[in-house]
Amino acid sequence: MAVLEIRNVTKHYGKIHAVDGIDLELEEGELLALLGASGSGKTTLMRMVAGLEQPSSGDILIDGESVVGIPPRHRNVAMVFQSHALYPQMTVRENILFPLKSRKVPKETWQERIDWAVSMLRIDHLLDRRTTRLSGGESQRVALARALVRDPELFLFDEPLSALDAQVRNVARAELRDLQRRTGITTLYVTHDQLEALGLGDRVVVMKDGRIRQVGTPEELYARPADLFVASFIGNPPMNLIERGETIVGVRAEHLVLKDRADFTDAGIDLALRVGQLEFLGSEWLAYGVEEDGDGGRVVVRLPPDLGDNVTLGERYEFVAERRHVKHFDKQSERLVE
Amino acid sequence: MKGGPRHLWEAVADHDRRLGWVMLGPAVVYIVAFIGVPFVLAVLLSFSNATVGNPTIHHFVGLQNFIQVIHQRQFVTGLENSLLVTFVTLALLLVLATIEVELLARPFRFKRLVQTLLILPWAMPVALAAIAWLWLLDSQFSPLDWIFRQIHVLGPGGIFGPAMHFYYLGRTGLALASIIALNVWRMLPLAVIIVLAGRLSIPQELFDQAEIDGAGVFRTLFRITIPALTPVLIVAVLFTGLLVFGDMAIVNLLTSGGPGNSTQVLPYWAFLQGINGGDLGAGAAVALFLLPVLLAVAIFALHFAYRSRED
Amino acid sequence: MARILRTGSFYLGLLLCSLFAIFPGIWMVISIFKKSSDLYSTGHNPFLYHPGPTLSHAIYLFTQTHFPTFVVNSAIIGGCVVGITVLLAVPAAYALARLTGRWGERSGMVLFLVYLIPPSLLFLPMYQLVTFLGLANTIWGLAIVYPTITVPFCTWLLLGFFRSVPRELDEAAMIDGRSRFGAFLRIVLPLTLPGIAACVVFAFSLQLSDYIYAATFVTSSSAMTISFGVPTELIRGDVFFWQGLMAADAVVSIPLMLAYGLLFDKLVAGFQSAETAAAGG
Numbered sequence: 037m038a039v040l041e042i043r044n045v046t047k048h049y050g051k052i053h054a055v056d057g058i059d060l061e062l063e064e065g066e067l068l069a070l071l072g073a074s075g076s077g078k079t080t081l082m083r084m085v086a087g088l089e090q091p092s093s094g095d096i097l098i099d100g101e102s103v104v105g106i107p108p109r110h111r112n113v114a115m116v117f118q119s120h121a122l123y124p125q126m127t128v129r130e131n132i133l134f135p136l137k138s139r140k141v142p143k144e145t146w147q148e149r150i151d152w153a154v155s156m157l158r159i160d161h162l163l164d165r166r167t168t169r170l171s172g173g174e175s176q177r178v179a180l181a182r183a184l185v186r187d188p189e190l191f192l193f194d195e196p197l198s199a200l201d202a203q204v205r206n207v208a209r210a211e212l213r214d215l216q217r218r219t220g221i222t223t224l225y226v227t228h229d230q231l232e233a234l235g236l237g238d239r240v241v242v243m244k245d246g247r248i249r250q251v252g253t254p255e256e257l258y259a260r261p262a263d264l265f266v267a268s269f270i271g272n273p274p275m276n277l278i279e280r281g282e283t284i285v286g287v288r289a290e291h292l293v294l295k296d297r298a299d300f301t302d303a304g305i306d307l308a309l310r311v312g313q314l315e316f317l318g319s320e321w322l323a324y325g326v327e328e329d330g331d332g333g334r335v336v337v338r339l340p341p342d343l344g345d346n347v348t349l350g351e352r353y354e355f356v357a358e359r360r361h362v363k364h365f366d367k368q369s370e371r372l373v374e
Numbered sequence: 375m376k377g378g379p380r381h382l383w384e385a386v387a388d389h390d391r392r393l394g395w396v397m398l399g400p401a402v403v404y405i406v407a408f409i410g411v412p413f414v415l416a417v418l419l420s421f422s423n424a425t426v427g428n429p430t431i432h433h434f435v436g437l438q439n440f441i442q443v444i445h446q447r448q449f450v451t452g453l454e455n456s457l458l459v460t461f462v463t464l465a466l467l468l469v470l471a472t473i474e475v476e477l478l479a480r481p482f483r484f485k486r487l488v489q490t491l492l493i494l495p496w497a498m499p500v501a502l503a504a505i506a507w508l509w510l511l512d513s514q515f516s517p518l519d520w521i522f523r524q525i526h527v528l529g530p531g532g533i534f535g536p537a538m539h540f541y542y543l544g545r546t547g548l549a550l551a552s553i554i555a556l557n558v559w560r561m562l563p564l565a566v567i568i569v570l571a572g573r574l575s576i577p578q579e580l581f582d583q584a585e586i587d588g589a590g591v592f593r594t595l596f597r598i599t600i601p602a603l604t605p606v607l608i609v610a611v612l613f614t615g616l617l618v619f620g621d622m623a624i625v626n627l628l629t630s631g632g633p634g635n636s637t638q639v640l641p642y643w644a645f646l647q648g649i650n651g652g653d654l655g656a657g658a659a660v661a662l663f664l665l666p667v668l669l670a671v672a673i674f675a676l677h678f679a680y681r682s683r684e685d
Numbered sequence: 686m687a688r689i690l691r692t693g694s695f696y697l698g699l700l701l702c703s704l705f706a707i708f709p710g711i712w713m714v715i716s717i718f719k720k721s722s723d724l725y726s727t728g729h730n731p732f733l734y735h736p737g738p739t740l741s742h743a744i745y746l747f748t749q750t751h752f753p754t755f756v757v758n759s760a761i762i763g764g765c766v767v768g769i770t771v772l773l774a775v776p777a778a779y780a781l782a783r784l785t786g787r788w789g790e791r792s793g794m795v796l797f798l799v800y801l802i803p804p805s806l807l808f809l810p811m812y813q814l815v816t817f818l819g820l821a822n823t824i825w826g827l828a829i830v831y832p833t834i835t836v837p838f839c840t841w842l843l844l845g846f847f848r849s850v851p852r853e854l855d856e857a858a859m860i861d862g863r864s865r866f867g868a869f870l871r872i873v874l875p876l877t878l879p880g881i882a883a884c885v886v887f888a889f890s891l892q893l894s895d896y897i898y899a900a901t902f903v904t905s906s907s908a909m910t911i912s913f914g915v916p917t918e919l920i921r922g923d924v925f926f927w928q929g930l931m932a933a934d935a936v937v938s939i940p941l942m943l944a945y946g947l948l949f950d951k952l953v954a955g956f957q958s959a960e961t962a963a964a965g966g
Contacts, residue, residue: 088856107388108859109867121857125875138862138871182861387864394784401777401836404769405799408814408833413802415810429813470702477698490946491703494710497941499894501912502934505920506709509716509927515724517712517731538727559705567949571956591691606960612797620803623896627916641805641897648809649901661806668801 037100039064039222040085040190045094047080047246054080055091056246062190067216067223069237071230071269077246078226082192085224086115098189109139114183115192118199120175122167128178129163135186153185156215172200173208180215191216191223197232209235230270234258242266260363261286264370267363273336277365278307278327283373284365289322289338291361294347295354304362307355309335311347323347325355419658426652439659443647448631449660452638455550457667459639460619463557464611470558471565471610472600475573478566496563504627507556511542511628518542546636549629553637556624561614568613572606573599615671620664640664710938716931717743724927742928746919751906752933755914758824762910763889765828770835770888775881777836778843779869783855792844800837807833808901815902826902827910831895835888842887845959846880847873883955886948890941911937 040062047055055077062068070078083089085096087108096103103111114135122131132153136146154160157177162170170178176196183191196212197205213236216223227233233240234254242249242257242265250262261267267275267286275286285305292307309325312334321339337355339347347353364373386392415431420439422431443449478489495503510516519539523529530536543549576599584594600607622641625631631638631646640663648657715731716724718738729735746752781792804811811830812821820826850873858868899913909917915933919926945952 086856086860088859107864108856109388109862109864113860115857115860117853117857119851119853121851121853123854123857123872125872134858135861138858138867140862186862384864387866390784390865393865394780397776397780398785401773401840404773404832404836408811408830409799409802409807409837412807412810412814415813416806419810419813429816473698474702477695477702480695482695482699486946486949488699488703489949490942492706493945493949494706494938494942496890497945498710498934498938499896499912501894501896501916502937503709505916505930506713506934509925509931510709510712514727515731520727520731559709562706567952568956568960571953571960574953575957575960609960612801616801616803620805621896622805623912626896626900641803644805645808645897645900649812654809654813658809661809664803664806668803672798672801 038062039099040224041097042085043095043097045081045084045091045096047084047089048092053246055084058248060241060248062222062224065220065222066238067225067236069233069240070224070226070243071228071233071240072243073228076243078243079194082194082224082226086113086192087111112189113192114186114188115194116179116183116196118195120179120196120199122175122178124168126167127163128159128165128167131167131178132182132185135182139186141186149185153181156184156219157181173204176200176208184219188221191221193223193225195227198229212236242269260372262372264365267365273322276335278305278333278335282367284367286363286365287357287361289336291357292337292355293357294343295356298356300358302359303356304359305357307335308352309337309355310352311349314347314349328352416658416662419654420662422655424654426649426654429654435655439655443656443659448635448638448643451635452640452643453663455637456619456640459550459554459557460615462554463561463618464615466554466558467561467565467614468607468611470562471569472603474562474566475569476595476599478570479573492566493563495560500560500621500623501627503560504556504624507552508628511552513539513541513544516542543629544633546633549633549637553624553628556628557618561618565610565614568610569603569606572603576602612672616668619668713931713934717928717935719928743932746929746932750918750929751909751914752918754907755909755911758909759893759911762824762828762831763892766831766835766892767885767888769832770839771881771884773832773836774839774843774884778840779847779873781840782844782847783852796837796841800841804834804895804897808897811898812901821902822904822908824908827898830898831892834891834895838891839884839888842884842955842959843877843880846877846955849958850876879951880955880958882948883952886945886952
């Protein structure tokens with residue numbers, strides 16, 4: 037049974053449709069990443085699941101029961117905020133105790149639960165510190181412990197990594213994934229960072245303007261974007277989109293190879309590019325080219341390190357991609373054509 | 375669904391809008407009952423012939439009270455003096471507060487002691503402050519006169535000699551100056567607290583940058599400090615200006631409006647008319663003249679505050 | 686050289702400011718202990734005693750006048766006003782900061798306009814209102830009227846404090862198992878205690894300073910406050926009991942000065958968060 041079910045939920049603020057008809061299900065133990073730019077409605081959707089906002093219409097079910105109109109404290113949902121929202125007047129221990137006290141969890145079990153949460157996050161040395169004296173990484177771990185300690189049905193993460201330094205972030209991301217695996221708590225994870233979404237999510241939901249554009253595993257999203265928005269949003273560099281009459285052809289930079297080196301015959305696309313820029317990234321080269329007789333759009337090609345020397349700036353080369361890697365989108369509907 | 379008060383409270387405590395009204399309600403009811411109602415009554419009174427002996431409002435006399443009061447010489451003097459005292463006080467306050475804040479923004483030894491001394495005028499209730507100054511400015515025994523005599527400003531051979539006394543409260547100009555001085559003295563701590571709060575919010579980088587650019591003390595003051603302080607200076611003007619403009623205790627105790635009604639101010643004249651004179655209608659009519667001035671100042675200042683915020 | 690000049694003018698500035706602030710206070714304290722023959726002589730240095738000091742006028746103030754009654758009255762009224770102010774302003778400010786949506790965001794301006802209606806505009810109808818309630822000539826009449834001065838101001842000040850507390854803290858507390866009200870009580874309120882302390886100080890000092898309402902409502906000594914009672918009782922026509930007046934003034938102002946001095950930094954911090962979060966808005 038789905039732990040969380042979202043049925044045709046909308047949220048209007050006056051005339052603004054922040055969330056515009058969302059259907060979504062989270063399976064037991066799954067980590068679902070909600071990916072979108074700011075204003076896409078992802079945070080609003082999460083806040084409705086938490087009970088901090090009420091949907092304008094539609095239904096939200098946790099464990100099969102509707103929670104619409106039920107305040108946050110009567111939902112067994114834990115949330116980690118972007119700022120971590122640690123209570124500044126309390127020590128780390130008091131912060132972690134707060135949900136147990138507030139939810140009237142029997143006192144006998146407190147020590148056991150705290151010990152468990154603390155060992156999960158390895159923060160026993162921080163317990164008596166003031167929360168104002170924690171580093172970004174430490175405060176994230178405390179926020180996670182506070183969410184974990186009461187054994188919630190559902191975890192909600194609102195960009196918990198964005199407050200961290202870039203260096204700490206990679207470690208924190210791995211820790212987060214590891215923690216979720218070990219506890220097996222169903223998790224909804226909101227982020228605007230596709231690296232986080234693809235790296236953490238069992239499945240990823242791409243949102244734009246309050247609607248879902250695609251739901252799928254990270255591999256599906258990358259290989260088979262459902263529409264032009266997802267194609268241009270997912271991947272770094274994003275998918276090359278080349279106009280061909282009434283369709284738009286999409287092909288990833290790593291799938292384009294020099295025609296004379298191609299080891300396949302069923303080419304799905306044939307591009308003549310004048311290379312305008314070369315970037316060396318260590319394990320590979322990125323070549324930026326412009327199609328000679330096309331609309332002038334830029335195309336990115338990923339070249340293995342040994343090939344960089346063979347490609348010269350300003351020269352014209354022919355690139356091809358295998359048919360199975362070439363996607364076609366309808367120009368009108370912007371949808372993927374199967 | 376269970377009933378009972380506990381359930382009722384839960385329905386409020388979890389519901390933002392309901393809880394909002396429950397928490398806001400008492401204050402709104404109080405403000406409507408004790409500010410809203412008297413305000414309406416003040417307007418009604420000014421159009422009635424109610425007196426202290428017969429305070430019910432059942433007979434309206436139209437604009438008669440207003441026509442009556444604007445023909446009183448004391449009213450015209452009072453209005454002029456109220457505006458003069460308020461504006462001069464505020465101008466002096468702005469200058470002095472800015473200077474004092476610049477001094478207090480720096481760290482120095484015994485700062486806490488200095489802060490405590492500086493706050494004395496504000497710790498003194500207005501009426502008691504007026505009495506302290508009344509004795510300070512006494513016509514015969516003022517210690518200021520003694521000091522002036524020692525430095526040959528007064529007395530035989532002095533600049534203002536051979537008079538032995540200034541008679542601060544006995545001459546119109548000096549009496550008004552005394553009222554202004556007392557107002558400045560009394561309001562300076564409040565203005566300093568408000569402006570200092572704004573001064574400490576200015577990022578230190580701005581001052582560091584000015585120092586790197588080689589800006590001097592005055593250049594920094596006029597290019598950085600004062601522009602950044604404009605919004606809080608306006609807040610300070612509003613707070614202190616209101617207290618100065620609406621006060622009657624100082625004039626009541628210091629000069630009683632004298633000599634010869636030349637230092638009369640609007641609030642005291644309203645009090646004399648309404649309570650001592652027993653004519654509630656006329657008193658209310660005088661007091662109502664405070665309103666347009668206050669509104670104009672408030673709108674001007676807030677408008678200015680918004681504009682400087684957007685810049 | 687320029688450095689010495691700067692330091693010198695800095696301390697000179699501090700000295701002048703301090704002197705301006707406390708000079709009337711110094712003269713006040715010296716006067717308390719003067720014998721009348723000394724007080725009313727012009728021949729010698731008025732800052733010294735000829736003959737020596739006396740306590741008799743201070744003793745007279747406490748034993749032969751209603752001054753102790755005024756102090757008790759002002760303390761009772763002050764307690765009531767501070768209590769009413771906190772009980773009304775704290776919940777109202779939280780509601781405006783968090784619960785009333787866009788309507789609440791404009792409230793700073795409205796509060797300011799309400800605060801701009803001064804006692805000198807309202808005292809005549811207020812006299813009628815207090816008479817109507819049967820509270821004229823009592824301390825309770827004053828206790829119920831003074832919050833009109835303090836509530837709008839303190840709500841405005843607290844609004845800034847509440848806005849400076851991140852919303853995510855309330856929300857985290859709600860998710861952790863508190864109601865909205867519980868989140869306010871357990872998490873937000875403790876964080877705004879400095880602001881509430883500033884409000885208590887301001888409310889107390891504003892009510893203590895009132896003169897016009899006391900002068901309007903009260904005629905008998907038993908219900909007078911310090912501000913109105915002291916001048917009424919110790920100035921009889923043209924006769925001024927100067928030493929007693931100065932003693933009364935000193936007894937009230939010096940403890941308050943010390944209290945405010947200790948709270949100085951807190952008051953500045955209070956205004957700082959009120960200004961950054963709510964000025965004009």
